[in-house]
Amino acid sequence: MGTVSKGLSLLGYFSRYRSEIGLSEMTRLSGMNKATVYRLLTELAEQGFVEQIGTGREYRLGPVFPRLAALREAAVPTREVAQKVLSGLCERTGETAHMSIRQGTTLSVVSFSYSALHGTRVTMEDAEQIAFHSTSSGHAVLAFSPPTFVDEILSGPLEKKTEQTETNPEIIRERLQEAARTCIAESVSGHEMDVHSHACPVFDARQGCYGAVAVAAPVARMTPDLQNTIRTEVLRSSLELTRLLGGFVPDTFKSKASELLGEPA
Amino acid sequence: MGTVSKGLSLLGYFSRYRSEIGLSEMTRLSGMNKATVYRLLTELAEQGFVEQIGTGREYRLGPVFPRLAALREAAVPTREVAQKVLSGLCERTGETAHMSIRQGTTLSVVSFSYSALHGTRVTMEDAEQIAFHSTSSGHAVLAFSPPTFVDEILSGPLEKKTEQTETNPEIIRERLQEAARTCIAESVSGHEMDVHSHACPVFDARQGCYGAVAVAAPVARMTPDLQNTIRTEVLRSSLELTRLLGGFVPDTFKSKASELLGEPA
DNA sequence: GTGGATCGGTTCATTATTTAAACCAAAGGT
DNA sequence: ACCTTTGGTTTAAATAATGAACCGATCCAC
Helix, strand or coil: CCHHHHHHHHHCCCCCCCCCECHHHHHHHHCCCHHHHHHHHHHHHHCCCEEECCCCCCEEECCHHHHHHHHHHHHCCHHHHHHHHHHHHHHHHCCEEEEEEEECCEEEEEEEECCCCCCCCCCCCCCCEECCCCCHHHHHHHHCCCHHHHHHHHHCCCCCCCCCCCCCHHHHHHHHHHHHHHCCEEEECCCCCCEEEEEEEEECCCCCEEEEEEEEEEHHHCCHHHHHHHHHHHHHHHHHHHHHCCCCCCHHHHHHHHHHHCCCC | CCHHHHHHHHHCCCCCCCCCECHHHHHHHHCCCHHHHHHHHHHHHHCCCEEECCCCCCEEECCHHHHHHHHHHHHCCHHHHHHHHHHHHHHHHCCEEEEEEEECCEEEEEEEECCCCCCCCCCCCCCCEECCCCCHHHHHHHHCCCHHHHHHHHHCCCCCCCCCCCCCHHHHHHHHHHHHHHCCEEEECCCCCCEEEEEEEEECCCCCEEEEEEEEEEHHHCCHHHHHHHHHHHHHHHHHHHHHCCCCCCHHHHHHHHHHHCCCC
16 A cells, blocks of 8 residues: 555544544554654645644644535536436435445445435435445445455454344355346345335446445335335436446446346347 | 655646646646656545546546545534625625635635625636735735745746736735735735735634635725725634634734724734 | 653654656557 | 557666654643
8 A cells, every 4th residue: 555545544534423533543543653644644734635723633634625525526516416316316216315435445425315205214414434234335336346345345344233234244245146136236224223225336437336326215114116116216326327427337237227127228 | 745745736736627637647747757646646546536537548536525525514614604704794895705725835715705786896716726926815825924935935936917916026025024014915906907805814723824815806996995994894804714713813913903903802 | 749641743763665767558640 | 651649567776654762741640
């Protein structure tokens, strides 16, 4: 791993719950030497990627992000596009729709949409990080990612989020194969109790899978009818998002999808 | 300069007008070796800070930015706060108000607000980069920055943006001293013809100057009365922004400001 | 107060990474 | 069919990163 990667990896420790981190803590979290972490943070601070608060206090994310995010959004209106597709998706299914994108070895929610149809719904948080092994989105991504990446994820610790979370790598692999066959990944109470979700992959410009779109519904509302609707709509949204975000769907996926949707390729 | 800084500096070449840059071009822009740039871009890409489009094509800003910007905004609601203060400022002055933040050796606009009072107005662009030597905002920042930073900026090339742009470092230094004395920097047609702007510094948590708030008006509308209003209001907004964004105003500045505003410190 | 633990920050010889220049193969343009 | 430029790769040589030990300041229990 190069030095730049090390530096950037530090940014990954900031989250909604830990927005301010001190030098010692960062050292512990990263497992690197204190002098190393100090230098990295100093360089990041010089460029505005982190900033210090108070005198000799903790670090937090810096002021460059609003600017760079604005430029990114100007170049690739992901958020806007995703929001549009998701609101349609949740309207047609009546359930919560969300999209997440892979960043390194984590998956994070970039956009979501709630339906007004029901009083209860699955709720999400912006920029929420979700696990690969316990979610349908995670499975959708893994099912279409290189084996080396799958190995990397499955060889790491697999947290038992709920009673129903599957933590056996072999069984997870079987599920991934199933997802690859059907183009759709499913998870029932694997990430949160009483949530049944369906997800499909989203591909980038190089036909690599870099994210997923999903619909999450309370288990109690899931009927065969609703499931059919969700399957069709999620898959359709996955194709649409890939196209709108400038990506390309691999041929194998495209032909299976067309078959499932009963449409010409 | 460390490797991390070099890597991050590459991100600075992306702009609203150049959202996609190839390897060769990046090599030229940065002045670094091609292999170096290639490795840096590869590492940035691994972490999602840049991404490639098509097969073996150009690079653009990556997908991490929406996420990190959301986290930054959750920790420090800069944009929201700035927007609020600026809209008040432009309402009271009847002219365009904007705030910019220093990032390395560039200054970029993070937020602005137009007045509905007049049919003509000074217009801005989001995430616009502005020069230090030719703008009131730039002068406001330099006037309260360490001498080493001022030297760095003034020893670089000073572009003649308009007929009236002052490019003589010595005269610029005099203007900076003037700005430090009065707490307010001024620029008449230095950046764009027929624009008269006033700016004040904004300080961070360590009492360092990291940005500026400014009001820009057409030269034709500038009267002594308006100028008085602007001076008072910009200065007041500068203190307010510093406070709301968690910064501290140096004592020397605070006392001068109180005097100018005719208020108790 | 006093002693110990922890904090942010610094130093320096050792070590490992980064760099530069030359070299590919492929794609475009003339 | 040529010359140029593109993205990408290799190598020894140079440079930057590392880790352990070391500061002084702060904090906390006693």
